[in-house]
Amino acid sequence: MNKNKEKLLAKRYSSEKRFQFLGKSAIFMALLFLAFFIFKIFSTGYTAFQKTWLIVPVNFDAETMYLDTNPSKEDLEDADYFEISLQSMFNLDKNANEKQQNELKKMVSYFFEREIKQELINDPSLLGKTKDIYITASDDLDQVFKGNYPRDLPEKQRRVTDYQLKIFDQLVEQGKVESKFNLSFFTYPDSREAELAGIASSFMGSIFSILVCLAIAFPVAVLAAIYLEEFAPKNRFTDFIEVNINNLAAVPSIVFGLLGLGILLAVFQLPRSTPLVGGITLSLMTLPTIIIACRASLKAVPPSIREAALAMGASRMQTTMHHTVPLSMPGTLSGTIIGLAQALGETAPLILIGMVAFVNTIPGSPMDPAASLPVQIYIWAESAERGFVEKVSACIMVLLGFLIVMNLFAQIIRHKFEKKWS
Amino acid sequence: MKKNGVNMIKISAKNVDVFYGKKQALFNINLEIEENQVTALIGPSGCGKSTFLRCLNRMNDVIDICNVQGEIVINDFNINDKGCDVVRLREKIGMVFQKPNPFPKTLYENISYGPTIHGMAQSKQEMDEIVETSLKKAALWEEVKDRLHEPGTGLSGGQQQRLCIARAISVQPEVILMDEPCSALDPIATAQIEELIDELKKEHTIIIVTHSMAQAARVSQNTGFFHLGELIEHGSTDKIFKNPENNKTQDYITGRFG
Ligand SMILES: Nc1ncnc2c1ncn2[C@@H]1O[C@H](COP(=O)(O)OP(=O)(O)OP(=O)(O)O)[C@@H](O)[C@H]1O
Ligand SMILES: [Mg+2]
Numbered sequence: 001m002n003k004n005k006e007k008l009l010a011k012r013y014s015s016e017k018r019f020q021f022l023g024k025s026a027i028f029m030a031l032l033f034l035a036f037f038i039f040k041i042f043s044t045g046y047t048a049f050q051k052t053w054l055i056v057p058v059n060f061d062a063e064t065m066y067l068d069t070n071p072s073k074e075d076l077e078d079a080d081y082f083e084i085s086l087q088s089m090f091n092l093d094k095n096a097n098e099k100q101q102n103e104l105k106k107m108v109s110y111f112f113e114r115e116i117k118q119e120l121i122n123d124p125s126l127l128g129k130t131k132d133i134y135i136t137a138s139d140d141l142d143q144v145f146k147g148n149y150p151r152d153l154p155e156k157q158r159r160v161t162d163y164q165l166k167i168f169d170q171l172v173e174q175g176k177v178e179s180k181f182n183l184s185f186f187t188y189p190d191s192r193e194a195e196l197a198g199i200a201s202s203f204m205g206s207i208f209s210i211l212v213c214l215a216i217a218f219p220v221a222v223l224a225a226i227y228l229e230e231f232a233p234k235n236r237f238t239d240f241i242e243v244n245i246n247n248l249a250a251v252p253s254i255v256f257g258l259l260g261l262g263i264l265l266a267v268f269q270l271p272r273s274t275p276l277v278g279g280i281t282l283s284l285m286t287l288p289t290i291i292i293a294c295r296a297s298l299k300a301v302p303p304s305i306r307e308a309a310l311a312m313g314a315s316r317m318q319t320t321m322h323h324t325v326p327l328s329m330p331g332t333l334s335g336t337i338i339g340l341a342q343a344l345g346e347t348a349p350l351i352l353i354g355m356v357a358f359v360n361t362i363p364g365s366p367m368d369p370a371a372s373l374p375v376q377i378y379i380w381a382e383s384a385e386r387g388f389v390e391k392v393s394a395c396i397m398v399l400l401g402f403l404i405v406m407n408l409f410a411q412i413i414r415h416k417f418e419k420k421w422s
Numbered sequence: 423m424k425k426n427g428v429n430m431i432k433i434s435a436k437n438v439d440v441f442y443g444k445k446q447a448l449f450n451i452n453l454e455i456e457e458n459q460v461t462a463l464i465g466p467s468g469c470g471k472s473t474f475l476r477c478l479n480r481m482n483d484v485i486d487i488c489n490v491q492g493e494i495v496i497n498d499f500n501i502n503d504k505g506c507d508v509v510r511l512r513e514k515i516g517m518v519f520q521k522p523n524p525f526p527k528t529l530y531e532n533i534s535y536g537p538t539i540h541g542m543a544q545s546k547q548e549m550d551e552i553v554e555t556s557l558k559k560a561a562l563w564e565e566v567k568d569r570l571h572e573p574g575t576g577l578s579g580g581q582q583q584r585l586c587i588a589r590a591i592s593v594q595p596e597v598i599l600m601d602e603p604c605s606a607l608d609p610i611a612t613a614q615i616e617e618l619i620d621e622l623k624k625e626h627t628i629i630i631v632t633h634s635m636a637q638a639a640r641v642s643q644n645t646g647f648f649h650l651g652e653l654i655e656h657g658s659t660d661k662i663f664k665n666p667e668n669n670k671t672q673d674y675i676t677g678r679f680g
Contacts, residue, residue, distance in 0.1 A: 234486060304523035308586070311481060311519075312536040313512035313593065322535075323525060 041400075045393025051182035051195065052142040053134040054108055054171060058088040058116055060126045067127065076121050085113040088133075092167055103164050109136040109195045134178070139194035139387030141168055145177060148386060185394065189360045190371060190379070194387025197380070199395055200362045205275050205355065205370025206344060206402070212279020212366050213286055213343050218336055220283075221290035225332075228291075229298040230320045249288035256284045257349030265353060273354040273369040281349045286339035293335020297328035330417045337410035341403050347374040373399045429456035432597060432627045433478060438492035440473050440482065447473045449651045451492070455597075455644075460619060460628045462638035462659065465648030466674065471631045474648070475599050478629065479515040480508045496597070513540050516590035516626075520602040522582035524574035524589070529566055532574045532585055533557065536593040552592055560588035561618050580611025587618065591626070598622065600630040604637065616641050635675055639663050647671045 062069060064087070065079040089104045089112070090096060096104055112135045119133050120126055140160045143149040145168075155162050171177050188198030232238045260281035264270045270277050301324050309319040350356065356375050363370035371379065377395045380388040433455040440448035448470045455461050463471045473482070480501060482488040493500045501511055513536075524532050533553045534543075543549040553570070557563040562584045566577070574585055583603060590598055600619075604612040619628055619641050632638050638645055639659060646656035647668075655668045666672045 302523075304519065304521060305525060307481065307484070307519065308523045308525060308589075309535075310484060311479060311512055311517035312539070312589065313509050314535075314539055315509055318539055322539075327526065 041393045041396050045390055045397050047146045047148065048185060048390040048394035049182050050146070050179045051184065052137040052145040053178050053180060054137050054141075055132045055176040055178060056088050056092065056108075056135050057130050058119070058133045059084060059091075059130045060120055060128060062128055069128070071124070071127070073121075076124060079117075079120075081113050081117045081120075085116050088116070092171070100163055103161050104167065107138055107141055107164055107168065109138055109193055111136055111193075111196055132176075134180075136184075136195050137177070139385060142195050143386050144168065145172075145179065146390075148390070185391070189362050190358060190376065191360060192358075194383075194385050194391065197388070197391060199373065199376060199398060201359050202371040202373050202376035202395075203398070204363050205278070205359075206372040206374075208275030208363060208366040208370065209278040209282060209350075209355075209372055210340055210344055212276055213282040214336070214340060216280060217283035217286040217290055217339065221287050221336075222294055222332060224287075225291045225294035225298060226320060226325060229295045230324060231316070245288050245291055249292060251285075252348075253285055253346050254348040254352065256281050257352030259284065260349060260353045271367055271369070273357045273359070274367055275355075275363065275370050275372075276366040277353050278350050278355050278370075278372065279366060281353055282343040282346060285346065285349070286336075286343050289339035289342065290332070290336050293338070294328065294332040297331025297335070298324060300331065301327045326417075330414045333413050333417075334410050337406055341406055344403065344406070345374050345399070347372075347378055350375050351378070373402065429459055431455070432457040432496065433629075434495050435474075435477070436493040436495070438474070438477060438490065438494060440470070440477065440491070441489045442485070443487040447651050448477075451653045453646055453653055453656055455627060455629060457627050458623055458625075459644055460623050460630060460642040461644040461646065462642035463629065463631045463646050463648060464633075464635065464638050464674070465654075467633075469648040470651045471648050472601050475517075475601055475629060475631055478597070478599055479512050479517055480506075481517065483508065513593050514595055515597045515599060516593065516595035518583070518586050518590050518598065518600040518603045521606055522579060522586050524577070524582050524585050526573065526575050528571045529557075529574045529577075529585065530570040532589050533592045536589065540593055542593065556588040556592040559591055559622070560584045561614060561621075562588055578611075580607050580614065583607060583611070583615060584618065587615070587622075591622070595626060597627045597629065600628065602631050602633060605633065612637070635663075635677075647674065649674070 061084060062071075064083045065081065067075055067079050071079070086105065089108065090101050092104055092107075093100065115135055116133055119131070137145070140149065141164070144151065144160060144165070149160065150158075151165065160168075168177070184196065185198045186203075187200050188196055189201035190199075191197040228238060228242065260277055264277045264280055265272055270280075305323050305327065306319055309323045310316075314322065350372055355369075355371055356379065357369060357371075358379075359369050359371050361368070373395060377392055377399070380392045380395065431454045435451050435453045438448060438451040439446060451474060453474075463474065465471055476482045477490050477494060478496075478501075480490075482490055490502060492502065494502055496511075496515070499506070525535065527535075530553055533556050534549050537543050537549060537552050543552055554563060554567075557566065562581060565581060566585075574582065577585060583606070587598075587603070604615050607615065616637065619630065622628060630638075630641065642659045644657065645659045645662040647654045647662065647666075647670075649670055655662060655666060655671045662671060663675060666675060
């Protein structure tokens with residue numbers, strides 16, 4: 001009898017141990033995946049935050065630029081920089097033949113003319129002098145310098161020629177190649193050239209989309225939730241609405257994209273590819289998430305609080321606005337943030353409403369065409385150039401950073417409210 | 423207040439029936455409550471004491487399926503009339519619940535809430551005064567005067583219940599309804615509240631639901647005994663406890679059932 005009991009006890013303990021072991025290994029697995037994922041992203045992405053520059057002497061010769069010795073600002077704007085830009089590249093190898101000159105030109109980004117122009121406009125006294133100027137290297141050389149480029153491939157399979165590599169190595173030896181923080185990754189819009197591509201357009205696009213989404217979804221969802229939870233009679237009709245809100249939350253996001261395409265673009269003729277349309281589409285997706293979160297946190301407010309307020313002579317409206325809603329706010333806000341985070345990472349509906357178009361301008365308002373961060377990741381991941389590989393990871397890092405900041409923000413708000421209310 | 427040696431009637435319930443959906447919870451209740459007296463409602467669990475109490479400030483309105491019929495006249499006015507404004511009614515009829523339920527706000531905000539929504543204070547000073555007198559009347563002032571701006575949920579159970587009483591009297595109600603106000607409290611806190619009730623009856627009419635015969639005997643002047651949704655017997659506490667007319671009352675009071 002006693003023995004049996006002991007056996008049973010031992011069994012119970014061992015089953016608990018087994019369970020704990022399984023639980024711990026599950027957590028371990030999850031952490032392992034996470035660590036692997038983060039390691040992969042960081043190790044491929046961190047180089048995107050650096051950019052390679054060639055330091056090239058440029059002769060700002062007034063004559064070549066068709067300028068007189070004392071040009072006005074407009075003259076500087078209109079001057080011809082092409083010749084001097086080309087010449088400064090050709091000067092890297094005085095003996096280059098025509099084909100080699102062409103290769104020399106391709107060692108820098110096609111922006112080099114503009115970079116040289118900017119330099120002179122910033123400092124007009126350079127006119128007639130020669131100065132070393134930082135010029136963005138081509139994306140292939142950028143990758144070579146970062147060590148991401150397989151130099152040992154046969155020349156035919158490389159986009160960098162042997163000649164270019166030779167000149168580049170010479171420059172490196174002379175200390176004329178420098179790696180600096182890649183500010184343009186954050187300030188430039190997308191580009192076909194990897195060395196010039198930045199996330200400014202998609203970042204602003206995401207911000208605008210999220211703001212539009214928040215501005216629409218939050219008030220509508222909170223009002224709907226408060227009405228349904230605190231005021232609406234409980235009958236078949238409201239049950240029906242509740243079921244359908246839950247259904248809405250389960251609808252695949254691409255369906256909302258089709259809705260945006262069919263209604264916002266086709267019927268209301270809103271401007272295509274804009275964060276306005278993207279935000280409205282995303283708000284349809286976020287709406288049920290916020291409604292459900294808000295209703296759940298309203299339900300969690302103890303009825304005794306409502307009774308206390310009502311018994312003090314507060315009207316239903318006052319009870320709701322003074323007590324129930326403030327108490328439910330932390331939950332509502334965290335639900336909102338979760339909904340927005342989902343919306344932030346959403347790609348499919350935005351592709352459908354045209355936010356996948358190539359946009360090389362930075363949007364100044366929700367009405368301007370833009371991409372969004374996840375769509376940018378998608379666009380770059382599709383590109384063949386090596387220079388975009390690191391950009392994909394870097395963009396993912398920015399997106400994750402964005403999400404972390406949002407969550408932090410939610411935590412802070414939550415914390416503040418909770419301190420106040422309990 | 424007495425008129426010709428008889429207490430004035432503050433509330434009179436006439437033929438009150440209450441239904442929860444199809445189920446009838448109260449049957450034809452006729453009860454008169456005397457002004458500035460403590461009336462205790464006793465009876466076994468589920469007999470409808472809380473239901474009756476909640477009729478008096480129309481708290482049953484909150485429950486969708488609840489349907490109250492009959493007349494409840496307070497100050498010559500039937501509160502079940504369509505024209506009755508529940509907000510005004512609840513300003514006049516305060517309530518204290520079984521479980522202390524302070525707002526999760528500061529002590530000060532707890533007390534000032536009622537006067538604020540009813541526009542009873544013109545200035546911060548007036549509000550401060552209301553808060554102080556309410557807390558003093560609820561015998562809580564000395565304990566909390568230094569932490570008025572701390573959360574009310576940080577008090578002990580007994581203190582919380584006195585806070586709820588202070589909150590209820592902050593709007594100077596004519597009647598205070600108490601639903602088992604001491605059931606979550608220890609004997610010392612209970613004694614404090616009972617003392618308080620005795621004090622409060624000078625200015626307010628009090629109706630208290632209780633499961634403790636001893637408590638009913640200690641604090642009340644009148645008692646009503648409920649059983650299975652019916653008011654079996656009511657009268658002065660002395661008479662009900664010493665010399666009840668009905669056998670059921672006798673059995674309940676002597677602890678034979680319930
Ligand atoms: N919200 C409700 N919905 C349906 N029925 C209810 C509801 N509240 C109370 N009842 C029913 O009404 C009857 C009276 O309940 P009530 O709460 O008034 O009893 P009580 O005398 O206060 O009991 P206790 O001493 O346990 O508090 C009970 O049969 C109860 O089941
Ligand atoms: Mg009860």
